[in-house]
Amino acid sequence: MTSAPRPPAPPSSLSPSRANDFMQCPLLYRFRVIDKLPQKPSEAATRGTLVHAVLERLFDAPAAERTAPRARALVPGQWDRLLKSKPELTELFAEDTGGERLAGWLSEAERLVERWFSLEDPTRLEPVEREMFVETELESGLRLRGVIDRVDIAPTGEVRIVDYKTGKAPRPEYAESALFQMKFYALVVWRLKGVVPRRLQLVYLGSGDVMTYDPVVADLERVERKLHALWEAIRLATETGEWRPRPTKLCGWCDHRELCPEFGGTPPVYPLPVVLAESREDEAGRMGPVGADAGRPASPDGS
Incomplete structure (x- = not known):
């Protein structure tokens, strides 16, 4: 029995991926986090997932057995496990009736795994x-x-x-x-x-x-300020429903171009309640200024 989709809800946390989405394009963030639009699987991203799985599993073996041949041999089995957990990935090679493209794709994953051994020595690593x-x-x-x-x-x-x-x-x-x-x-x-x-x-x-x-600590404090500024911008966009597209060269790889106003599309109806500008102004008036910078929007770098 398939569970019912979760109803739309305001964002409750921030991850590196979603922070990057918002910095790249606020509307992309909305599509992924608020509207929860599905992303089409890609060969590159799926290969990355497969390679990560192989490198994770390799450390199950004793140190002396963490060799390049063993790692390459893990690739087919981890691909099978990935297909079982995400059957939609079969779409990637649905038209590859002869299997040549899949074979080449798996070979590239094996080459990436093998290259890792020229960069790190897993026999000398014991990850916690x-x-x-x-x-x-x-x-x-x-x-x-x-x-x-x-x-x-x-x-x-x-x-x-x-x-x-x-x-x-x-x-x-x-x-x-x-x-x-x-x-x-x-x-x-x-x-x-x-x-x-x-x-x-x-x-x-x-x-x-x-x-x-x-x-150093100063680096992390700057990142913390940047994330607070990002979260404030996300909170404001969530309340107003104003998620503006930010066109870049990356638009060509976006799954949601047909819904983007920059390409003549129309986003789905916004699924969350919107706080009117007048209500926000009234609330701000009741609270009053909170410091010398009251009313000045924070920049993403926290400055």
Whole structure:
């Protein structure tokens, strides 16, 4: 028996993915979080999920048995498990009657897994956590959550957060954007455990690069301010129903172009109650200014 879909509700937490959605395009955030529109499976994203599953399962084996041949051999079985948990993925290769495209796709997953062995040595790693779900509530009430690919702890107690990427490393000018997710996780770990991770590490299997960053408290405080500013913008958009599209070159990959006003579409009827501008102004008038910056919208970088 299929469970009934959950009724629309205001956002209650923030993850790195959804924060990035809002920064990329507020209307995309609305489609995914408020309207809960389904996303079409893609070969690239699904391959990423498959590779992550293989690298997670490899650590089930004793250290000496964590070899490249063993990892490659895990790919077909993990693909079968993924299909069983998400039958809709069969759509990806529905027209591949001869199986050639699927075979090539699986071979590429195997190549990505094998490349990992040139970047890290799993025989010398003993992760304390894999695919670790983390969640914390800040003093403001903002709830943060996410899933960390791997957490290592050195004998000295230092924490390293590791994330696998199946794409290529970004150009230097985009490095800060790439690190946002990792700083998000570092903030959650800091607020949960009271420990600032010693190192954040992004492993890019598509290009064979490793990006590292050693955060300090000031970094995490800046991220916290940025997230509060984002959450305030999300709260305002939720109340008003004003989710403005932000056209970029990424629009070409969006699943929801036919619903976007920028491309002549019409979004679904907004499913949440809207607070009228007059009501918000009345409430603000009753509360009065709350500081020197009252009435000035916060910028996403927290400044």
